[in-house]
Amino acid sequence: MELIKNYLPRTEFESYEDFKGNFKIEVPDDFDFVRDIVDKWAEYEPDKTALVYCNDDGFERRFSFSEVAELSKRAAAYFISLGIKPGDRILTLLRRRYEYWICAIAMARIGAVTVPASIQLTEKDIVYRVNTAEAKLIIALQDSFVLEQIKHMKEKCPSIIDILIVGDEPQKQYPDFNREYIKYDEWNDYSGLANHDEMIIYFTSGTSGYPKMAIHNRTYPLGHIVTAKYMQCVQNNGLHLTQSDSGWAKFGWGNIYGQWICGSAIFAYDPVRFDTHNLMKAMERFKPTSLCIPPTMYRFLLRDGIEKKHVESIQWFSTAGEPLSGEVNSEFHKISGHYIHEGFGQSEGTPITCAFPWLPVRPSSMGKASPLYNVALIRPDGSLCEQGEEGEVVIFTTCENQLGLLSAYYANGEMMNPIQEGIYHTGDIAVEDKEGYYWYVGRNDDMIKCSGYRIGPFEIESVLNTHPAVRESAIIAQPDEIRGQIVCAVILLREGYTSSEALTKELQNYVKENTAPYKYPRKIIYVSEMPKTTSGKIIRRKLRDIITPS
Incomplete structure (x- = not known):
């Protein structure tokens, strides 16, 4: 039994070009994920495994x-x-x-x-x-x-x-x-x-x-057919592990929708705190068949001595959330015999680009465009980039709501259409090579991608600026070998306060206490003045010149 065939006229393709040109999802007028997927599996194969749960205390179900x-x-x-x-x-x-x-x-x-x-x-x-x-x-x-x-x-x-x-x-x-x-x-x-x-x-x-x-x-789950079947390559009756807190969109990418449509069970490994050794033991014991974790976790696993026995059951490795270094990919290939396939996307949608199964892996590349989206790179004036030229990743749309892409934003008391003049802007900068592979460059704004988290500077600055010692603060990203980027706070102190290790720890704890702890600045730099424009806006690019890699 394969429910996925109810939505895909074709499930197999001979090449990426065949996939990109001929892939299609047929969307019913009244799609209901519960009725059409969960309850259908319960009716047709009642004993089919949906979820395998375990934690570090020995509880399993x-x-x-x-x-x-x-x-x-x-x-x-x-x-x-x-x-x-x-x-x-x-x-x-x-x-x-x-x-x-x-x-x-x-x-x-x-x-x-x-x-x-x-x-x-x-x-x-x-x-x-x-x-x-x-x-x-x-x-x-x-x-x-x-x-x-x-x-x-x-x-x-x-x-x-x-x-x-x-x-x-x-x-x-x-x-x-x-x-x-x-x-x-x-x-x-x-x-x-x-x-x-x-x-x-x-x-x-x-x-x-x-x-x-x-x-x-309610059509969002159908968009994740691409995620599950062609990015994560889950198997019908397989066991898939995407390690993510349910509070994040990455969880929706890898822990429920596309995987169940494809007939794969979910491996719900639920540690109170992430520990590489416990994760390795869990994978060795429960034997997932596909794995998708952030680059940071792959780096931690390599650092802490992962061996082939821990991942021997896994037939497909993938990642998303931040760029993966070629060195990590190569090292993991030596251990597992498999390359890690990278995908790129956002909370707002499903994978925009990916190293799909027909494509030779180019370590550190984002792969090629998903067949769901008309992806392009554009210049600031809206014109198309040439190959080899950096530009913003955008999706050209033919309708207001495109399968898998958000239907609306809501902020400040009003609903906003995410698609303007037929274009969805990701805010991410990339370059396309002569073979059509995309390579990530960075954000065109000041978003920080740390260990798979997407962190905006405003929330951290708004907390720091309420501390009595802080006159002004600016949050910027700093490159980091393990986490990709870390949060770095540049701080101008009020009169009467001087920089010290004790004050740094106090400010870090203050952020942890007043917003989500993962946002705290792992590095704090004190300055005597903030570089500003004539209108008083902080010039962040000048702040980046004063930081050094951690």
């Missing part, structure tokens, strides 16, 4: 598609009892707990909208996201840090109906999701929503202002 269908029906009934209706938004803080899959499918089942968030977010971050999305529910992990951040949510977020907790220990402050939802009978209706209705929202950082909502409609 396997879920068939019939179990996912049943449990999500119960969760849907529970959400309805709480007053959740189609279109209502629910914010999740669940790391990689197996309950995320149950909740996400239950939400899609009734037409509610999933708003995933990282468990590293602080109270300020969560309040902003809940109020911006007008979320009705929070479903949060039973974790001391998370519980501390959400304890004032009902006071600060008027849209919240309730807060549900997912955990293993009894607690009385909030309803226990696992104890409550299982009491309900299965809800067997379908939402009856349209393809253009909202399904999932990611908050994506920018260079100015707080994160904006990237809204994806």
